[in-house]
Amino acid sequence: MLKKAIWRILEAGSAAWMNRYVPPLRDNGWFRSRREDRCVDGAGEPLPWLAYPAIDFLERRVSPSLSVFEYGSGASTLWWARRVRSVSSVDHDASWAGKVAAQAPANVEVAHVPLDxxxxxxxxxxAQGKPFDIVVIDGAERVACVAPAMSSLTAAGVIVFDNSERPEYQEGYRQLxxxxxxxxELVGMAPLIDYQIETSIFYRPGNCLGL
Incomplete structure (x- = not known):
């Protein structure tokens, strides 16, 4: 009798977990991203490799008039390209930068700059000679990118800092x-991985995301 009671409790807990977590993961494409080993949504369209709550937040807030600069290119580059006026990305991996550039539309520029x-x-x-509305720090040398990013923002600009749960980036957060x-701070699952991460948006009053 005791074993049956314990099993019923476990079954109920499992059902509650499934009802709470499986539908959102299915709807946002997590299962497909794991199966195909790429950052996509449920329809196979590209997604940024950010926490899902951050993707959802940005989806609702960005507008076609904005300009974006990315440290680190990829599926995010293609996602941004469909939602904003222009995207400039820099990547330290020449092969990867070439693959992204080959898929990118006309409003995207992808540059390769090695870590030398x-x-x-x-x-x-x-070197772009212009300010950006959104700067995404999701590539290499993230702390070193903070000061140039801050000085390259429009008055309403924001910085999207991925994996902001990592303590090694504390100096960057201090500078900001x-x-x-x-x-x-936006915490949750992300495409491809089976654990939660944090994506932070750093902003000032009067910013382009209405925060």
């Missing part, structure tokens, strides 16, 4: 806080 021991990769944004940025 200088600050060329982090400072590539400064000292620069007057507030932080919105």
């Amino acid at each position: 021991g200088t600050s060329a990769y982090a400072r590539h944004i400064l 806080g000292a620069g007057g940025f507030r932080r919105l």
